[in-house]
Amino acid sequence: MPDEEGLTERAAFARLYLEQGSPVRGFLRSWVGDSSTADDLTQETFLHLWRRRGAFDPARGGVKAYLLGIARKKAADWWRRNREHTATGSEACSSATDDITVRDAFNQLPPEMRAVLWLREVEGYSYDELAGILKIPLGTVRSRLHAARHQLRTIWMKEAR
Amino acid sequence: MNCLEAEAYVSELCDGERIRDDAAKHIAACPMCRRMLSDYARMGAELRLAATAETTELPPLRLPGREMPFAFLWKRVAVPRFALAALVVCAIVAAAATSILRAQPKPLWFEFECSLDEGAGSNYVVAKQGFDQTASMLGIVNGQSLAAAYRVKVDSIATDDVVLRIQAEHVLTEKTATGTMLRAPTTAISLDGVAAVHYKPGTSLAVPIAGGGALYLKGDVLDHQPSIAFGMPLVPAANTLSVRSPVLLQSTSLIADMRGGSAIVDQAGQAVTISLPDSVFSFALQPFSGAVPAQANWGEISFKIDGKDYRLLAAAPVTGGDQPRTIWVRRDTPPDAAFVCPQWCIGTGPY
Numbered sequence: 001m002p003d004e005e006g007l008t009e010r011a012a013f014a015r016l017y018l019e020q021g022s023p024v025r026g027f028l029r030s031w032v033g034d035s036s037t038a039d040d041l042t043q044e045t046f047l048h049l050w051r052r053r054g055a056f057d058p059a060r061g062g063v064k065a066y067l068l069g070i071a072r073k074k075a076a077d078w079w080r081r082n083r084e085h086t087a088t089g090s091e092a093c094s095s096a097t098d099d100i101t102v103r104d105a106f107n108q109l110p111p112e113m114r115a116v117l118w119l120r121e122v123e124g125y126s127y128d129e130l131a132g133i134l135k136i137p138l139g140t141v142r143s144r145l146h147a148a149r150h151q152l153r154t155i156w157m158k159e160a161r
Numbered sequence: 162m163n164c165l166e167a168e169a170y171v172s173e174l175c176d177g178e179r180i181r182d183d184a185a186k187h188i189a190a191c192p193m194c195r196r197m198l199s200d201y202a203r204m205g206a207e208l209r210l211a212a213t214a215e216t217t218e219l220p221p222l223r224l225p226g227r228e229m230p231f232a233f234l235w236k237r238v239a240v241p242r243f244a245l246a247a248l249v250v251c252a253i254v255a256a257a258a259t260s261i262l263r264a265q266p267k268p269l270w271f272e273f274e275c276s277l278d279e280g281a282g283s284n285y286v287v288a289k290q291g292f293d294q295t296a297s298m299l300g301i302v303n304g305q306s307l308a309a310a311y312r313v314k315v316d317s318i319a320t321d322d323v324v325l326r327i328q329a330e331h332v333l334t335e336k337t338a339t340g341t342m343l344r345a346p347t348t349a350i351s352l353d354g355v356a357a358v359h360y361k362p363g364t365s366l367a368v369p370i371a372g373g374g375a376l377y378l379k380g381d382v383l384d385h386q387p388s389i390a391f392g393m394p395l396v397p398a399a400n401t402l403s404v405r406s407p408v409l410l411q412s413t414s415l416i417a418d419m420r421g422g423s424a425i426v427d428q429a430g431q432a433v434t435i436s437l438p439d440s441v442f443s444f445a446l447q448p449f450s451g452a453v454p455a456q457a458n459w460g461e462i463s464f465k466i467d468g469k470d471y472r473l474l475a476a477a478p479v480t481g482g483d484q485p486r487t488i489w490v491r492r493d494t495p496p497d498a499a500f501v502c503p504q505w506c507i508g509t510g511p512y
Contacts, residue, residue, distance in 0.1 A: 014222060021219040026212055039220050046222055102207035120176065121205040122212045127176070137320045139272065139362060139381025146172040149201050156204065 013053075017046055020064050023123060024071050030118035031075040031111050041078060045071045061132065065125075068133045072115065079111055105156040113148035120145055162187040163427070165398060167194050175201040269318040271362075272387055273380025277309060278302045287387060288315045295350055296406075296421040297332055299508075302374065308334045309370050310421070312350035313378075316357060320382055323360040326352050329368050329376040399482030401427040402446050404507065406476035409435065409442070411469055420476075422507040432512040435473075436502040441493045444473075446480065449512040452489035459484055466492050 024045055029038035048070050049056065056066055106114060116134060119125045125133065130141045162183045170184035171194055180188075188194040271288045277300035286294070297310035311329035318324075328350050360366055360378070368376040397403040405423040409416050417437055424433045432443040444462065445452065455464030457480055462473040473479075480488065491512070495502075 010224060013224070017222045018219070021222070025219065026215070029215070035217075043220070043223060047224070050224055101211070102204050103211040106208060106211075118208070118212075121208045127178075137269070137362070137382045137384055139383045140385065142169070142173065142381065143383060143387060145176070146169045149172050149175070149204065150168065152204055153197070153200050157200075 013046075013050060016063065020067055021046070023064065024067050026122065027068055027115065027118055028071050028075055030106075030114045030122075031072075032078060033107055033111075037078065041071065041074045044074050048074070061129075065129060065133050068119065068123075069135070072134060075111070075115070102152070102156055105152055108155050109148060109151055113144060113151065116141065116144045117148040117152065164191060164193055167191070168197065171197050171201065174198060175205070267384060269320065270383045270386055271315055271318045271323050271380055272383055273378055275311065275313075275376055275378050276300065277307050277374065277376060286313075288313075288318075290315060290318050294421065296423075299334065306334065307374050308332050309374065309376060310350060311368070311376055312352060314352055318382060321362065323362060323380070323382065324357050325360055326355045326357050327366075327368050327376075327378065328352055328355050329370040331370060331372045331374075396478045397425070397481050398427070399480065400446065401425060402433055402444060402480050402488065403477065404433050404435075404444065404473070404475050404479055407435075407507075408474050409437075410472045410474070417505045419505050419507055422505070424507050424509045426509050430511055431509055434506075434508055434510050436495065436506040436508075438502060438504070439494065441495055443491045443493070443510075443512050445489050445512050448489050449491065451493075452491040452512075454487045455490040456485045457488045462488065462490070464490050466490070 021042060025038050025042040028041045028045070029035060032038055032041065045067060049067060056063065060066075106117070109117070116130060119130055119133065127138055127141045130136075131138045134141070136144070164187075167184050167187045170180040171188060173180050174185075174188065175198060188198065268289060271292070272286070273288070274285050275296070275298065277298060286292075286296075288294075292315040293312070295310060295312040297308070299306070299308045308331065309329050310332045311327060313325055313327040316324040316326065330350060358366065360380075362380060362382045364379070366378040368378060370376055403423070403425040406420045407422070408418045408420070417435065419435065426433055426445070429447055432445040432449070435442045435444075443449075443452070444455070448454075453464060453466060455462050459478045460475045462475075462479060464471050478484075480486070
């Protein structure tokens with residue numbers, strides 16, 4: 001019954017999308033800075049997994065970390081293609097009020113710093129998991145988190161003054 | 162430990178990591194660092210709040226329709242023969258180019274610190290593969306003064322494995338007018354016969370010192386050259402004078418090669434002192450009795466005393482702030498024959 005099997009697989013994938021789509025989109029938004037691009041890249045991320053679903057090995061980690069790893073590559077590709085046309089975190093900045101929020105300050109960080117801080121603070125990944133998702137050494141995770149927090153606090157305090 | 166050094170540990174503390182004792186003690190007692198910790202925690206909470214508030218309905222997932230497997234193989238296309246041949250050549254060239262590019266790994270950096278008392282950091286170093294350096298250090302361990310020199314050679318650096326060879330031995334100290342100073346090692350430390358160690362980043366490696374005691378090495382692997390090392394900027398703060406691995410020239414003659422020696426002061430009234438057999442040079446950021454102005458320009462200090470031009474060249478910037486900037490230097494003769502340094506000594510003391 002190939003059709004029924006195909007339908008079951010599609011239904012399972014749709015459920016995965018409902019469960020993991022929001023965190024993947026949140027992460028992508030933290031990286032690229034605007035919602036519609038994040039929505040497009042979320043679609044690309046899930047389509048990538050759908051087309052290469054045989055490549056996912058549960059023994060090597062959870063599907064969410066795997067999806068975030070794909071999302072990281074998609075965001076990095078997008079950033080390379082659009083670097084010269086894109087201002088950092090423009091969406092939230094343009095709607096900022098007189099009282100700057102941490103989110104506004106966050107959008108002014110470089111994308112690599114936004115990504116690591118988002119995964120740590122919002123998704124709660126450990127240093128080891130961050131190194132795996134972002135494909136960077138453990139020491140770089142530590143120093144990048146430290147630099148991101150330091151810079152975020154500096155921007156936040158400076159702008160809030 | 163000062164606030165600048167403790168800052169990196171505040172971030173790790175915020176993540177629930179265990180941190181060094183001296184950093185924890187500083188943060189516990191320092192209102193500014195506690196404020197930073199509180200700000201970091203608040204920033205995290207605000208980000209989580211924002212993430213929750215921004216959650217909107219997901220757009221529907223558009224999966225591609227089902228196709229017959231390998232349907233494209235059945236479709237007929239017209240391709241000129243020369244185009245097909247060109248495609249094959251391009252594919253071969255691209256494959257060769259990709260394999261060449263993949264064969265060139267991104268260089269990794271090994272950032273480490275050595276100390277004579279486990280957990281008390283000093284001697285910060287950033288190394289690449291092939292790094293080979295000898296350094297000396299002075300510390301108080303269990304109330305006893307301990308002086309050692311070590312040589313470390315980094316053979317290879319991988320993300321989770323650093324292959325290095327390290328050897329440590331005791332060195333003599335000198336009592337000078339301004340305090341205890343390290344005496345330069347009299348012979349080079351040999352690594353012949355020293356076995357390579359596979360060091361796992363993040364762990365503490367204890368290296369026995371010939372004659373008693375141990376040297377502790379701890380470090381991390383980075384994929385970039387850090388602008389800060391363990392919270393300590395490679396460019397010191399404007400109120401810090403840091404002299405690392407210097408050489409001292411008089412005109413064009415080398416009068417002291419002090420590679421491996423270093424001293425840092427960040428308090429008024431303190432000077433970096435370099436003792437040579439016939440002279441003692443004291444360097445400070447503030448003017449002091451008998452001192453003449455000197456120009457500090459990143460890794461170089463130039464000054465003139467008694468009509469002679471001197472230049473001190475260090476392995477890293479000696480101070481921060483706008484450069485060049487004026488600092489102060491004085492040359493004295495050793496106050497007592499008992500305090501004469503046979504080769505060179507470097508340390509800190511009051512001016």
